Amino acid sequence: PVRTPVQTPVQTPAEPVRPASPFRASGDASTLVVATGIGFPPMFETRGEPKGYDIDLARALAPRLGKQDVRFVGASGLRERVARGEADLGIGAISVTPDRERETLFSLPYLTPQVVAFVPTGATAPLESLASRRCYVAHEVYKKQAAAAGCEVLGVKEANAALVESREGKADVLVMDTLEALLHRDAWEPTPIVLSTDRYAIALQLGNDELKSSVDRALGDMIADGTLAALNARYGFDTIVAAGGSIR
Numbered sequence: 581p582v583r584t585p586v587q588t589p590v591q592t593p594a595e596p597v598r599p600a601s602p603f604r605a606s607g608d609a610s611t612l613v614v615a616t617g618i619g620f621p622p623m624f625e626t627r628g629e630p631k632g633y634d635i636d637l638a639r640a641l642a643p644r645l646g647k648q649d650v651r652f653v654g655a656s657g658l659r660e661r662v663a664r665g666e667a668d669l670g671i672g673a674i675s676v677t678p679d680r681e682r683e684t685l686f687s688l689p690y691l692t693p694q695v696v697a698f699v700p701t702g703a704t705a706p707l708e709s710l711a712s713r714r715c716y717v718a719h720e721v722y723k724k725q726a727a728a729a730g731c732e733v734l735g736v737k738e739a740n741a742a743l744v745e746s747r748e749g750k751a752d753v754l755v756m757d758t759l760e761a762l763l764h765r766d767a768w769e770p771t772p773i774v775l776s777t778d779r780y781a782i783a784l785q786l787g788n789d790e791l792k793s794s795v796d797r798a799l800g801d802m803i804a805d806g807t808l809a810a811l812n813a814r815y816g817f818d819t820i821v822a823a824g825g826s827i828r
Contacts, residue, residue, distance in 0.1 A: 602788055602790040602791035602794070603645075603647075603668045603791065604662075604665035604667075604668060604785055604788065605665055605666055605667050605668045606647070606668050610647055610648040610649065611647060611648065611649050611650065611651050612638070612641075612642045612645060612647040612649070612650045612651070612668055612669070613650075613651050613653060613666075613667045613668045613669075614638045614650050614651070614652055614653065614667060614668065614669050614670070614671050615652075615653045615655065615658045615661040615662055615666070615667035615669070615670045615671075615672070615783075616630070616634055616635070616638075616652050616653070616654055616658065616670070616671055616672040617654065617655075617656065617658060617672040617673070618654055618655070618656070620632075620672070620673055620760075621760075621763060622759065622760075622762060622763060622815055623672065623673040623759065624654075624671075624672050624673070626652060626654030627654075630652045630654065633759075633811065633815050633817070634671045634672050634673060635652065636811055636814070637671060637690065637811060638650050638652070638669070638671050640802065640807055640811065641669075641671075641795070641798055641799075641802070644798035644801060644802070645794055645795070645798060653666065653667050658670035658671075658672050658674060658783060659674065659680065659683065659684045659783045662684070662783050662784060662785055663683065663684065663785055663786065665785060668784075668791070669782050669783065669784060669791075669795070670684075670782065670783030670784075671782050671783075673759075673780055674686075674780060674781060674782070674783050675778050675779065675780060676689065676779040676780075676781050683786065684783045684784070684786060685783070685784040685785065685786050685787065685788055685789070685792055686781040686782065686783060686784070686792075687781045687782035687783075687784065687792060687795045687796055687799060688781065688796050688799055688800070689779040689780060689781045690780060690781065690782070690799055690808065691759070691779075691780040691817070692777060692778065692779050692780070693757050693758045693759045693777075693778050693780065694757075694758050694774050694775075694776065694777045694778065695722055695725060695755060695756070695757055695758075695774070695775040695776045695777075695778065696755070696756070696757075696758055696761070696770045696771065696773065696774050696775065697710055697715070697726075697729075697731075697753045697754075697755055697770075697771045697773040697775065698753065698754045698755070698756060698761060698768040698769060698770055698771065699746075699752070699753060699754075699768070699769060699771055700743060700746050700747065700767065700768060700769075701766065701767055701768060701769045703769075706771075707752075707753070707771040707773065708771075708772065708773070709729075709730065709773070710726065710729040710730050710731040710753060710773060711729075711730035711731075712730065712732070713730070713731050713732065713752040713753050714731070714732045714734055714750070714751045714752050714753070715731035715732065715733050715734060715751065715752065715753040715754070715755055716733075716734050716735060716736070716737035716742040716745070716746075716751050716753070716754050716755070717733060717735075717736055717737075717754070717755045717756070718736070718737070718738070718739060718742075718754060718755065718756035718757065718760060719736065719756070719757075720736055722755045722756070722775070723736075725755070725775040725776055726755045726775065729773070729775055731753065731755075734750075734751055737751075737754070739754060739756065739760075739761075739763070739764040739767065739768060740764075740767070742754045743764075743767050743768070753771075754768060755775060756768075757778070758770070759817065762815070762816050762817070782795055782799075
């Protein structure tokens with residue numbers, strides 16, 4: 581009998597597996613997606629045209645990461661948006677804490693401001709301790725620090741409102757971040773009392789070590805070539821040393 585040759589099926593070469601992009605939100609698109617907050621001058625302001633230090637930082641960072649421009653997502657929950665992959669990076673005065681490091685991957689710090697006790701400019705009595713003093717704080721998160729330093733915390737007050745009450749003898753001190761204090765340098769002056777040193781860093785999705793390496797390398801280049809120093813000078817952050825803070 582004549583045997584019919586068995587036809588061997590043609591094997592289609594398997595498509596190579598393409599690794600997932602480290603840019604969880606933008607992928608291969610040219611626009612970097614950055615989550616930031618609503619308003620915390622001088623760091624960021626997204627009501628209207630985005631502006632502020634963190635906005636400029638993101639725009640300077642984008643081309644170093646191979647992106648042409650930036651789309652800002654202004655909302656609360658920056659780290660949560662990054663964790664869900666809705667943004668590539670979170671840049672918005674995000675403080676690094678041990679608790680947050682369990683949920684978020686952070687870049688190298690790009691700013692290290694401090695929380696300092698301020699008194700109205702021209703105050704006659706030097707202030708060396710917060711014990712038995714009456715304090716306002718610029719933000720809710722500073723309440724515990726002020727109380728631990730011995731201050732009677734009266735509540736949260738914006739700097740101008742706190743100044744009025746201080747001049748009326750209702751308060752002695754305003755506790756605020758040295759960066760925010762730059763907006764009120766004519767009205768408030770720093771004391772030697774530093775409550776804490778903060779670290780602002782860029783938030784990334786936990787486990788995204790590839791993108792962290794790229795961001796850290798880009799920040800290092802920005803330090804080496806003077807880009808970060810120029811940004812600090814533009815916002816007056818190079819003067820923070822006088823208020824007990826530091827820039828790195």
